[in-house]
Amino acid sequence: MSTQTVEQAMLALGENARRAAREMMRATGAAKARALTAMAEAIAENRDTLKAANEQDLEAARANGLSPALLDRLTLSERTLTLMAEGLRQVAALPDPVGSIGPTTVRPNGMRVAQMRVPLGVIGIIYESRPNVTIDAAALCLKSGNAAILRGGSEALRSNLALARIVRQGLETAGLPEHAVQVVDTADRAAVGKLITMTEYIDVIVPRGGKSLIQRMSAEARVPLIKHLDGNCHVYIDADADPEKAHAIAFNAKTYRYGVCGSMETMLVHEGIANAVLPRLAEALIAHGVELRGCPRTQALVPAARPATDADWAEEYLGPILAVRIVDTLDDAIAHIARWGSGHTDAIVTENLGAAQRFQREVDSSSVYVNLPTVFADGYEYGLGSEIGISTNRLHARGPVGLEGLTTYKWVLTGEGQLRG
Amino acid sequence: MSTQTVEQAMLALGENARRAAREMMRATGAAKARALTAMAEAIAENRDTLKAANEQDLEAARANGLSPALLDRLTLSERTLTLMAEGLRQVAALPDPVGSIGPTTVRPNGMRVAQMRVPLGVIGIIYESRPNVTIDAAALCLKSGNAAILRGGSEALRSNLALARIVRQGLETAGLPEHAVQVVDTADRAAVGKLITMTEYIDVIVPRGGKSLIQRMSAEARVPLIKHLDGNCHVYIDADADPEKAHAIAFNAKTYRYGVCGSMETMLVHEGIANAVLPRLAEALIAHGVELRGCPRTQALVPAARPATDADWAEEYLGPILAVRIVDTLDDAIAHIARWGSGHTDAIVTENLGAAQRFQREVDSSSVYVNLPTVFADGYEYGLGSEIGISTNRLHARGPVGLEGLTTYKWVLTGEGQLRG
Numbered sequence: 001m002s003t004q005t006v007e008q009a010m011l012a013l014g015e016n017a018r019r020a021a022r023e024m025m026r027a028t029g030a031a032k033a034r035a036l037t038a039m040a041e042a043i044a045e046n047r048d049t050l051k052a053a054n055e056q057d058l059e060a061a062r063a064n065g066l067s068p069a070l071l072d073r074l075t076l077s078e079r080t081l082t083l084m085a086e087g088l089r090q091v092a093a094l095p096d097p098v099g100s101i102g103p104t105t106v107r108p109n110g111m112r113v114a115q116m117r118v119p120l121g122v123i124g125i126i127y128e129s130r131p132n133v134t135i136d137a138a139a140l141c142l143k144s145g146n147a148a149i150l151r152g153g154s155e156a157l158r159s160n161l162a163l164a165r166i167v168r169q170g171l172e173t174a175g176l177p178e179h180a181v182q183v184v185d186t187a188d189r190a191a192v193g194k195l196i197t198m199t200e201y202i203d204v205i206v207p208r209g210g211k212s213l214i215q216r217m218s219a220e221a222r223v224p225l226i227k228h229l230d231g232n233c234h235v236y237i238d239a240d241a242d243p244e245k246a247h248a249i250a251f252n253a254k255t256y257r258y259g260v261c262g263s264m265e266t267m268l269v270h271e272g273i274a275n276a277v278l279p280r281l282a283e284a285l286i287a288h289g290v291e292l293r294g295c296p297r298t299q300a301l302v303p304a305a306r307p308a309t310d311a312d313w314a315e316e317y318l319g320p321i322l323a324v325r326i327v328d329t330l331d332d333a334i335a336h337i338a339r340w341g342s343g344h345t346d347a348i349v350t351e352n353l354g355a356a357q358r359f360q361r362e363v364d365s366s367s368v369y370v371n372l373p374t375v376f377a378d379g380y381e382y383g384l385g386s387e388i389g390i391s392t393n394r395l396h397a398r399g400p401v402g403l404e405g406l407t408t409y410k411w412v413l414t415g416e417g418q419l420r421g
Numbered sequence: 422m423s424t425q426t427v428e429q430a431m432l433a434l435g436e437n438a439r440r441a442a443r444e445m446m447r448a449t450g451a452a453k454a455r456a457l458t459a460m461a462e463a464i465a466e467n468r469d470t471l472k473a474a475n476e477q478d479l480e481a482a483r484a485n486g487l488s489p490a491l492l493d494r495l496t497l498s499e500r501t502l503t504l505m506a507e508g509l510r511q512v513a514a515l516p517d518p519v520g521s522i523g524p525t526t527v528r529p530n531g532m533r534v535a536q537m538r539v540p541l542g543v544i545g546i547i548y549e550s551r552p553n554v555t556i557d558a559a560a561l562c563l564k565s566g567n568a569a570i571l572r573g574g575s576e577a578l579r580s581n582l583a584l585a586r587i588v589r590q591g592l593e594t595a596g597l598p599e600h601a602v603q604v605v606d607t608a609d610r611a612a613v614g615k616l617i618t619m620t621e622y623i624d625v626i627v628p629r630g631g632k633s634l635i636q637r638m639s640a641e642a643r644v645p646l647i648k649h650l651d652g653n654c655h656v657y658i659d660a661d662a663d664p665e666k667a668h669a670i671a672f673n674a675k676t677y678r679y680g681v682c683g684s685m686e687t688m689l690v691h692e693g694i695a696n697a698v699l700p701r702l703a704e705a706l707i708a709h710g711v712e713l714r715g716c717p718r719t720q721a722l723v724p725a726a727r728p729a730t731d732a733d734w735a736e737e738y739l740g741p742i743l744a745v746r747i748v749d750t751l752d753d754a755i756a757h758i759a760r761w762g763s764g765h766t767d768a769i770v771t772e773n774l775g776a777a778q779r780f781q782r783e784v785d786s787s788s789v790y791v792n793l794p795t796v797f798a799d800g801y802e803y804g805l806g807s808e809i810g811i812s813t814n815r816l817h818a819r820g821p822v823g824l825e826g827l828t829t830y831k832w833v834l835t836g837e838g839q840l841r842g
Contacts, residue, residue: 022759026783099782105804111793113803118785120815203815224645224816245838252840338443360833361520362447364539372532372836381841382534382832383526394541394624395645395817399832411803411820412781415793417666419673420802 003190010194013149014201016179017122021147023177025119029096031174032143036092039135039170040085046166047081053162054131061155073129074156084135087386091139094385097403098145101412111415117407119145121203124195124223125388126151128209131159137206138167138181140388144406147180149202151195154187161185196221206388206401226401229392230342231261232316233374236333236359238350239272245371246277246349247284253347253373255288258319261390262345262377265316266323268333274301274326282324290320297326313340330355334362341365343392345377345399366392366399424611431615434570435622437600438543442568444598446540450517452595453564457513460556460591461506467587468502474583475552482576494550495577505556508807512560515806518824519566522833532836538828540566542624545616545644546809547572549630552580558627559588559602561809565827568601570623572616575608582606617642627809627822647822650813651763652682653737654795657754657780659771660693666792667698667770668705674768674794676709679740682811683766683798686737687744689754695722695747703745711741718747734761751776755783762786764813766798766820787813787820 043050054076061074097117104114123146125137134150141148152160164183171180184191196205202223207214214227235253237246253264269278274297282292282302292298293312294305305324312323313336327333337346347369348359356370367377377400379387384402391397397405464471475497482495518538525535544567546558555571562569573581585604592601605612617626623644628635635648656674658667674685690699695718703713703723713719714733715726726745733744734757748754758767768790769780777791788798798821800808805823812818818826 022785025785107802107804111797116781121785242838248840249838252842256841356835360537360835364443364446364542365831367832367834369833370835371838372834373841375841376532376834376839381528382834383528394829398829408815408819410786411788412790413788413793413797413803414777414781414791417663417670417792418797419669420677420794420796421673 003188006186006188006190007194009186010184010191010198011201013182013184014122014198017147017149017182018201020177020179021119021121024142024145024147024180025098027145027176029098031176032096032145033092035142035170035174035176036088036139038173039139039166040088040092042166042169043081043085043088043135047078050076050081050159050162050166054159056158057131057156064155066155070129070155074131074159076131076159080132084132087136088139091143091386094143094403097143097407102409109415109418111413111418113411113413115409116412117404118410120406120408122147122149122201123406124149124151124202124205126192126195126205126207126209126213126217127153128213129153129156131156131163133208134160134163134183135167137388140386140403140406142176142180144403146406149182149184149195151184151192157185157187192217193220196223199223208389224396226389226391226393226397226405228261228390230316231263231344231377231390232265232314232340232342233262233344233377234266234268234337234341234346235264235374236268236327236337236346236348237270237273237277238330238333238348238352238355239270240352240355241270241273241277241349242351243273243277246273247281249347249349249371249373250281251284251288253375254285254290254322256373256375258317260375260377262375263318264322264374266313266325266340268336269298269324269326270330270333271297271326271328278302278324278326285322290322292322292324294324295326298324316342330358334359337363337365344390345369345374347372347374366390424609427607427609427611428615430607431605431612431619432622434603434605435543435619438568438570438603439622441598441600442540442542445563445566445568445601446519448566448597450519452597453517453566454513456563456591456595456597457509457560459594460560460587461509461513463587463590464502464506464509464556468499471497471502471580471583471587475580477579478577485576487576491550491576495552495580497552497580501553505553508557509560512564512807515564515824518564518828523830530836530839532834532839534832534834536830537833538825539831541827541829543568543570543622544827545570545572545623545626547613547616547626547628547630547634547638548574549634550574550577552577552584554629555581555584555604556588558809561807561824561827563597563601565824567827570603570605570616572605572613578606578608613638614641617644620644629810645817647810647812647814647818647826649682649811651737652684652765652798652811653686653735653761653763654683654765654798655687655689655758655762655767656685656795657689657748657758657767657769658691658694658698659751659754659769659773659776660691661773661776662691662694662698662770663772664694664698667694668702670768670770670792670794671702672705672709674796675706675711675743677794677796679738681796681798683796684739685743685795687734687746687761689757690719690745690747691751691754692718692747692749699723699745699747706743709741711743713743713745715745716747719745737763751779755780758784758786765811766790766795768793768795787811
């Protein structure tokens with residue numbers, strides 16, 4: 001396809017999506033749940049078709065020399081299919097976020113003012129090789145009453161188109177507009193360029209992928225993004241920490257899973273407790289295969305630690321490395337996080353109420369914890385029921401984004417003929 | 422100044438603002454109120470200085486042939502100064518929006534999850550000739566714990582710099598950082614270009630001004646905007662409207678003030694009630710000096726109406742003109758608004774509960790009214806206490822934006838050492 005043809009195709013998708021969004025706005029919770037349940041059933045019924053389409057993607061990927069890790073992410077295994085169907089049923093069972101009306105205030109003239117939760121409109125999701133995102137993202141957009149345009153990785157195109165047929169089947173069963181969920185059917189990169197600039201048709205883009213993808217999109221997008229950049233997360237062990245809790249929390253924050261965005265990347269330790277906590281904790285981490293990089297005072301207590309440089313304070317390792325710094329005060333810890341952190345998730349371990357409150361108030365991150373490991377950064381753990389991603393934006397949705405983050409509100413005012421004058 | 426010098430000056434403002442924002446985040450409600458009260462007092466004490474600075478702007482503006490309307494907007498009269506001081510005292514008295522913690526949920530593992538309201542960070546305000554916006558905007562940004570960079574019209578530069586000194590005096594009295602509010606001190610246009618792209622220093626821009634200013638900024642900004650585009654507002658008189666209410670509401674919606682964004686621009690009338698309502702209403706509007714432009718059926722009932730074209734359905738007149746269309750059904754009214762409206766404020770007049778509910782649910786505007794004129798579109802009327810503007814965005818703040826729209830939230834989680842695993 002020429003770039004011009006791709007752009008026209010994207011405009012057509014956009015127009016369809018906008019029209020579908022108008023209908024979706026009125027869809028009942030029952031219809032949306034029915035569509036999601038029908039999709040879960042259709043996945044079970046079409047396992048072979050889905051796996052055949054996925055096998056074609058896998059063959060091409062193998063021929064292109066994709067890494068085993070990427071091949072693994074691309075694979076629609078029996079287990080993935082089961083989890084996808086389960087996920088659909090779970091989202092179907094969540095309460096409908098649309099149409100609820102918040103607290104109503106009565107103005108002096110008697111008119112009543114409230115906010116009604118409503119869909120955002122058209123949501124674009126741009127993601128990489130995992131085809132299961134097609135179903136997850138479709139489910140969340142649908143449940144929140146939006147129309148969605150999904151653009152997955154080119155290496156998963158056949159899988160995604162097969163999944164799109166499942167989605168359409170579910171929409172049809174429930175009498176919802178077929179264009180409520182559309183999958184971009186070209187691998188052409190111009191499609192993304194058009195998608196992120198069609199402000200007339202798309203209300204928000206959720207890019208899911210590596211930092212370089214997100215940065216490129218941020219630079220070029222005209223449509224607002226709900227995006228996730230860095231997760232340079234800190235655990236600060238305060239002077240008044242319980243040493244046992246500190247040990248367990250810090251160990252869990254680093255070793256739960258190296259690759260998650262909530263993983264601890266730098267540990268700050270108050271000098272008053274460093275002796276009591278750091279040597280044993282360092283030993284446990286090193287035994288677990290974690291490399292430590294420390295400030296000079298850390299190295300004095302933990303000779304195995306390599307020296308840390310400024311680059312270490314800035315780095316999101318997403319791997320078995322941990323930077324460690326001993327600080328003199330709570331203020332120094334807060335200042336370190338303000339200087340080097342990424343505003344994602346940061347935690348304090350302390351039994352001191354004042355320190356906990358100051359840390360929670362003064363650390364300007366999307367999530368701030370007391371006595372919990374940073375790896376709880378996840379919509380399910382927060383009770384959101386589901387998660388489209390984690391936002392490091394300041395506007396609109398911040399931190400884990402559930403269904404509510406895919407909605408907005410409108411003001412609803414009701415009177416009996418009050419006039420302004 | 423060269424463009425390069427301007428850019429460097431803006432970067433310096435940005436850096437100062439970011440540093441001030443970190444301090445402002447921790448400012449107590451008492452300190453912020455004290456600063457605002459001190460500013461009100463300083464205005465009273467410095468009336469002569471302020472009026473002298475303003476007189477210099479006015480002289481230059483007269484020499485440049487500014488229109489009487491613009492000269493009027495530029496003038497800091499005794500009354501304007503009094504209103505500015507009053508406004509400051511009112512904002513001082515509002516509850517502090519920062520630090521409040523919403524409902525707390527307890528997760529199955531016992532950890533507690535809540536959201537704390539926090540400042541957005543650094544807010545840029547770009548506005549035109551009214552110097553009183555300098556004080557209004559400074560007050561709202563300060564009260565919500567943000568740092569502000571204000572860029573007013575070049576013709577008001579001397580007035581704005583004089584007002585900036587008042588603001589600094591208030592900040593100093595309260596022990597708040599002097600850079601919490603900064604006024605751009607150059608009339609160079611390059612300053613705006615830099616301001617709207619300094620994503621590292623500015624979290625959001627609120628542009629206040631005409632549509633062309635906003636459109637230009639939208640096209641070039643990299644910083645998110647809280648913006649207001651069109652206010653093409655509708656009143657739909659339903660078949661089941663009370664004719665007296667319909668008359669009063671429609672008349673008020675058109676004639677309260679032609680120039681406000683909530684002013685009715687198109688009136689839709691159900692064919693079943695047109696005979697009973699339209700001739701008398703048209704007569705009253707025409708007597709008031711309003712020109713009517715109608716569909717053929719409207720013209721049949723109101724011979725004085727000129728024919729309306731599609732351009733009329735699209736137009737925001739902001740003047741004594743009204744487009745009128747007779748529709749067959751509620752659905753047709755909703756469809757007309759979806760096709761031609763700007764998503765600002767739309768109203769239905771009806772005694773029918775089902776019609777009211779459908780209209781309020783299905784009209785996708787930032788404010789949807791039942792039995793109220795659209796001219797209530799104003800933060801004070803909604804009970805927000807103050808208003809930085811009205812947003813036609815879908816993300817973040819929608820409709821009238823008060824102090825809360827200048828804040829965001831962070832997640833605060835508290836546990837006793839729960840681990841993830």
